[in-house]
Amino acid sequence: MNKIKIILGVVVFGSIWGLLECVLGSHLPGSVLTGGVALGLMTATRLIYNQKGMQAGMALVAAALMAFNPLGGCVICSVIAVVAEGAVFELVWFTFSSDIEKTESISIKICAGIVTAYSCYTLAYVMGQIVTPLFFSDAKLRLGDLAFLIPNILSKGLVAGLIGGVVFPVVALVRKISVSFLRSRRYYPLCSIVAATCWILVIILYG
Amino acid sequence: MFKGKKRFLILLVAILIVIGVGSTLYIILSKGTEKTEDLLIGETEFSLDELFDTSELITVEEYQGVSLAEIINKAGIENPEAQEYTIIAEDGYQKTVEWESIQEGIFTSERRVIFPDLPQQYWIKNTTTIEIREK
Numbered sequence: 001m002n003k004i005k006i007i008l009g010v011v012v013f014g015s016i017w018g019l020l021e022c023v024l025g026s027h028l029p030g031s032v033l034t035g036g037v038a039l040g041l042m043t044a045t046r047l048i049y050n051q052k053g054m055q056a057g058m059a060l061v062a063a064a065l066m067a068f069n070p071l072g073g074c075v076i077c078s079v080i081a082v083v084a085e086g087a088v089f090e091l092v093w094f095t096f097s098s099d100i101e102k103t104e105s106i107s108i109k110i111c112a113g114i115v116t117a118y119s120c121y122t123l124a125y126v127m128g129q130i131v132t133p134l135f136f137s138d139a140k141l142r143l144g145d146l147a148f149l150i151p152n153i154l155s156k157g158l159v160a161g162l163i164g165g166v167v168f169p170v171v172a173l174v175r176k177i178s179v180s181f182l183r184s185r186r187y188y189p190l191c192s193i194v195a196a197t198c199w200i201l202v203i204i205l206y207g
Numbered sequence: 208m209f210k211g212k213k214r215f216l217i218l219l220v221a222i223l224i225v226i227g228v229g230s231t232l233y234i235i236l237s238k239g240t241e242k243t244e245d246l247l248i249g250e251t252e253f254s255l256d257e258l259f260d261t262s263e264l265i266t267v268e269e270y271q272g273v274s275l276a277e278i279i280n281k282a283g284i285e286n287p288e289a290q291e292y293t294i295i296a297e298d299g300y301q302k303t304v305e306w307e308s309i310q311e312g313i314f315t316s317e318r319r320v321i322f323p324d325l326p327q328q329y330w331i332k333n334t335t336t337i338e339i340r341e342k
Contacts, residue, residue, distance in 0.1 A: 074326045074327045074328070076326070077326055077327065077328060096212065096216070105213075107217075108213060108216060111216045111217055111219075111220045112216065114220050114223065114224075115216065115219055115220060115223065118223045118227070128328070129328065132326050132328060133326075138305075138307065138308060138324050138325055139304075139325050139326060139329060140303075140305075142302075142303045144303070145293070145301050145302050145303050148299055148300075148301050149299075149300060149301070150230075151230040151233050151234050151299065152230075152234065152298060152299060152300055154226050154227055154229075154230035155227060155230040155231040155234055157223075157227060158223070158224065158226075158227025158228065158230075158231065161223060161224075161227065
């Protein structure tokens, strides 16, 4: 596929992701955002564009937007969490690669959604807990605290996983409609307008 | 999809569900059924009324509460700067901080601990206990 098309896809879907995290971040729990918003957008783009590495790029764009309205008011924590979600998604999909993309089985789609969302949420959470203290001189990384957190993380991960199990098969349905849109001449202007709108909205609301 | 990978994926989902449900049960069972309205600091238990009626309210960012350092002093902790403090929430979430952060922190009437000098993952909701031990 045309590289410019992919880059524009990274920017537009990363911007939508960032906007949704900014707007919904203070109203919805992290597990819902990961299982719904993040997994939905990453799965949709992976199925439409079929381009490895794209989701990590989208996570970077979303993280840049989230700097305007970080979750919990912590820029570094939010950026780490979103980038980690993108990285874990890439890792999980690297493992199963085209098997997930090609499958028509609904049960496998549900399983893939659960595994991806569960891994994204739990690993991003753990990474945030480990990396954030390293950026703050007053905070110290204490593995003892992290050990007590593990049951909490695994429990909330189940919520993200179950949402992912619903979102994945639903998102997989839009693939056929979206592929024709990729070939449309309206792709470039529409993507540019949507991406610009996301950035303008975030800057107006939180800048 | 290869049969082996399909089986692996289904097995993985089963394992994740067992882990998730197990962790949820562990949290529910370890929390117990009694809901406390008190704050346990070291060995001393304070009611919220006791803390808020006798302490001056201070504002940190948009939150209002009583100084954590004052609460620690009320609990009669000796050499507070030589201790470290583990703030524990109702659901088991916990973070350990130093005296320098305690001096900046507040405890709100919603049982929330706020540390303006630390990232928000250190701000604990539904705080039930502050454990104190020597560094």
